Amino acid sequence: MQGNVACAEGALAAGCRFFAGYPITPAxxxxxxxxxxxxxxxxxxxxxxxxxxxxxxxxxxxxxGARAMTATSGPGISLMSENIGYGxxxxxxxxxxxxxxxxxxxxxxxxxxxxxxxxxxxxxHGEYEAVAFAPASAQEMFDLTVHCFNVAERLRTPVFxxxxxxxxxxxxxxxxxxxxxxxxxxxxxxGAGEDGPIAGFLDEDVAPMPVFGNGYKAHVTGSCHDDYGMxxxxxxxxxxxxxxxxxxxxxxxxxxxxQVVAEHTEGARAILLGYGVVGRAAQAIGGQVRERGWPVGxxxxxxxxxxxxxEIASLCAGAEVVVVLENNLGQMLPYVEAALAGxxxxxxxPPQVLGSLHHPDQVVDLLQKExxx
Amino acid sequence: MTVAAHDPHPMEKYIRPGAxxxxxxxxxxxxxxxxxxxxxxxxxxxxxxxxxxxxxxxCAGWISSPYFAADTLHTTHGRPIxxxxxxxxxxxxxxxxxISGDGDLGAIGGNHLIHAARRDLDVTVICVNNRIYGxxxxxxxxxxxxxxxxxxxxxxxxxxxFDLCRLVEAAGASYVARWTAAHxxxxxxxxxxxxxxxxxxxxxxxxxxxxxxxxxxGEGRAVPMMHLMRDNSVPVRQAAKLGPGELEGKxxxxxxxAPPAAAPAGGEE
Numbered sequence: 001m002q003g004n005v006a007c008a009e010g011a012l013a014a015g016c017r018f019f020a021g022y023p024i025t026p027a028x029x030x031x032x033x034x035x036x037x038x039x040x041x042x043x044x045x046x047x048x049x050x051x052x053x054x055x056x057x058x059x060x061x062x063x064x065g066a067r068a069m070t071a072t073s074g075p076g077i078s079l080m081s082e083n084i085g086y087g088x089x090x091x092x093x094x095x096x097x098x099x100x101x102x103x104x105x106x107x108x109x110x111x112x113x114x115x116x117x118x119x120x121x122x123x124x125h126g127e128y129e130a131v132a133f134a135p136a137s138a139q140e141m142f143d144l145t146v147h148c149f150n151v152a153e154r155l156r157t158p159v160f161x162x163x164x165x166x167x168x169x170x171x172x173x174x175x176x177x178x179x180x181x182x183x184x185x186x187x188x189x190x191g192a193g194e195d196g197p198i199a200g201f202l203d204e205d206v207a208p209m210p211v212f213g214n215g216y217k218a219h220v221t222g223s224c225h226d227d228y229g230m231x232x233x234x235x236x237x238x239x240x241x242x243x244x245x246x247x248x249x250x251x252x253x254x255x256x257x258x259q260v261v262a263e264h265t266e267g268a269r270a271i272l273l274g275y276g277v278v279g280r281a282a283q284a285i286g287g288q289v290r291e292r293g294w295p296v297g298x299x300x301x302x303x304x305x306x307x308x309x310x311e312i313a314s315l316c317a318g319a320e321v322v323v324v325l326e327n328n329l330g331q332m333l334p335y336v337e338a339a340l341a342g343x344x345x346x347x348x349x350p351p352q353v354l355g356s357l358h359h360p361d362q363v364v365d366l367l368q369k370e371x372x373x
Numbered sequence: 374m375t376v377a378a379h380d381p382h383p384m385e386k387y388i389r390p391g392a393x394x395x396x397x398x399x400x401x402x403x404x405x406x407x408x409x410x411x412x413x414x415x416x417x418x419x420x421x422x423x424x425x426x427x428x429x430x431x432c433a434g435w436i437s438s439p440y441f442a443a444d445t446l447h448t449t450h451g452r453p454i455x456x457x458x459x460x461x462x463x464x465x466x467x468x469x470x471x472i473s474g475d476g477d478l479g480a481i482g483g484n485h486l487i488h489a490a491r492r493d494l495d496v497t498v499i500c501v502n503n504r505i506y507g508x509x510x511x512x513x514x515x516x517x518x519x520x521x522x523x524x525x526x527x528x529x530x531x532x533x534x535f536d537l538c539r540l541v542e543a544a545g546a547s548y549v550a551r552w553t554a555a556h557x558x559x560x561x562x563x564x565x566x567x568x569x570x571x572x573x574x575x576x577x578x579x580x581x582x583x584x585x586x587x588x589x590x591g592e593g594r595a596v597p598m599m600h601l602m603r604d605n606s607v608p609v610r611q612a613a614k615l616g617p618g619e620l621e622g623k624x625x626x627x628x629x630x631a632p633p634a635a636a637p638a639g640g641e642e
Binding site for chain 2: 046050082221
């Protein structure tokens with residue numbers, strides 16, 4: 001199964017019943033697959049006029065109670081960014097898939113790249129927390145898409161799947177489990193709202209979502225609002241509550257959100273750190289050099305945001321050097337450096353040719369030099 | 374018949390409790406429009422909980438949010454039709470009504486407007502056209518008449534204004550009507566037709582903005598502006614007999630596009 005198809009099937013398995021998108025390489029296969037499959041499952045597929053309206057209609061659909069998703073690439077994320085912030089501000093569960101390609105601007109559509117890692121974190125204006133996961137295989141395209149839906153529903157917030165053209169277009173066997181754990185957003189008790197407004201927002205433990213069509217008389221706005229959703233665009237105290245509550249909602253859950261794959265980090269002199277398909281390559285290279293007897297471990301965060309800083313610091317404690325492999329010029333590197341806080345050398349290593357995978361020889365040579373082997 | 378001072382307003386049952394103080398400037402047309410839309414909801418029977426009101430950014434975006442006691446989605450600037458598309462497709466049994474302004478729907482959101490019309494999406498779009506950006510303090514809009522001075526066209530606008538009704542008609546809207554805030558009963562009727570129409574319905578309501586447009590254009594305060602809107606309105610059937618030159622500065626009002634069953638056209642009202 002192709003990675004993008006695995007993502008689409010994962011969405012269906014997670015109960016996705018609404019998809020809106022706009023064609024873009026290298027993400028288009030997700031839309032094509034769902035255009036055929038969603039109606040079979042009683043869902044809705046719509047191709048919108050652009051990415052701005054795609055994410056807007058996803059948020060609108062989510063407010064009717066539907067599990068909703070869009071898929072695009074970096075240029076589309078740029079266009080979606082304002083309404084992703086709207087989804088954060090209105091606490092709207094939805095999944096945003098980014099099959100990254102070469103950028104900035106139109107870049108190269110078909111080339112794998114990891115250029116949107118920080119955009120996912122801070123792409124929309126204002127202060128907020130982002131949630132993002134990075135798959136490295138077709139299997140993880142399926143599994144992490146399901147996970148993205150569950151986290152989105154649990155936290156009532158947009159969640160990113162940050163893949164790239166390599167993982168989107170690779171073809172691998174995918175095991176589809178017969179039974180999946182699917183989480184649902186909390187809803188207010190039936191009849192709530194009849195006697196007055198519902199406190200459906202800004203709960204750090206996640207408020208029940210007063211979805212449309214149930215008489216809840218939900219007041220939903222991206223403007224600064226109170227726990228009842230009512231706008232307050234006057235008081236700084238209201239803004240403080242608005243921003244802190246939304247942020248703390250995610251921060252409180254960070255330990256549950258952060259997942260890291262770690263191999264042979266115990267006693268390692270060097271750690272290869274990478275995410276997504278580059279992290280998978282790091283795992284392969286780590287295996288090769290360990291056969292030579294080199295003490296090299298590998299850390300591959302599945303969770304990009306919230307950043308796995310404390311976990312990375314713990315896994316890399318005792319290492320002399322951490323090599324950060326990224327298919328960009330070092331987007332996550334400053335975060336790793338900050339997490340390790342001078343406790344060891346941190347070396348950023350883009351591939352020799354951006355947009356291609358790291359050649360194993362490049363990484364082996366680097367390790368040999370860094371460890372004076 | 375006299376009405377005692379303490380009797381509730383007939384539309385008060387549709388007003389969100391606690392949302393009483395309006396943000397509209399003195400003389401604004403948005404209060405008339407809010408009333409006319411709620412009267413349409415009332416006259417169609419049913420429950421206001423059957424509706425989802427979606428609005429964008431700008432003065433008219435506040436008509437339904439927070440004032441209407443229904444599900445309301447107040448979106449980003451220019452995008453209410455796009456959000457409404459998701460709401461309607463995911464819950465086709467809901468009546469989805471977009472209320473927003475000419476800048477929101479016709480400038481930044483113009484692409485969504487024409488594509489929703491092309492899809493003949495079953496939503497009703499109420500476009501309050503005050504011919505200026507009111508909330509930000511009186512900047513030129515794509516609907517500002519040529520020559521009118523605004524804060525960003527101090528020598529007068531040199532551009533031509535959009536006729537949004539003709540735009541959505543060309544894009545495929547299956548119900549299009551225009552009235553002004555001087556025609557509250559006709560607004561109610563047009564909104565009812567729009568909501569009951571199965572397909573994309575567009576109701577443009579020309580509205581006075583005395584604080585910005587009236588002051589900057591010289592049209593004056595609310596009452597003279599409303600007189601001007603009324604006096605410059607030409608029913609659609611009458612307009613058909615006039616040449617283009619004779620319609621200069623006029624508003625063609627009534628049902629501009631309507632399915633045959635929705636006749637008679639509003640032109641005789």
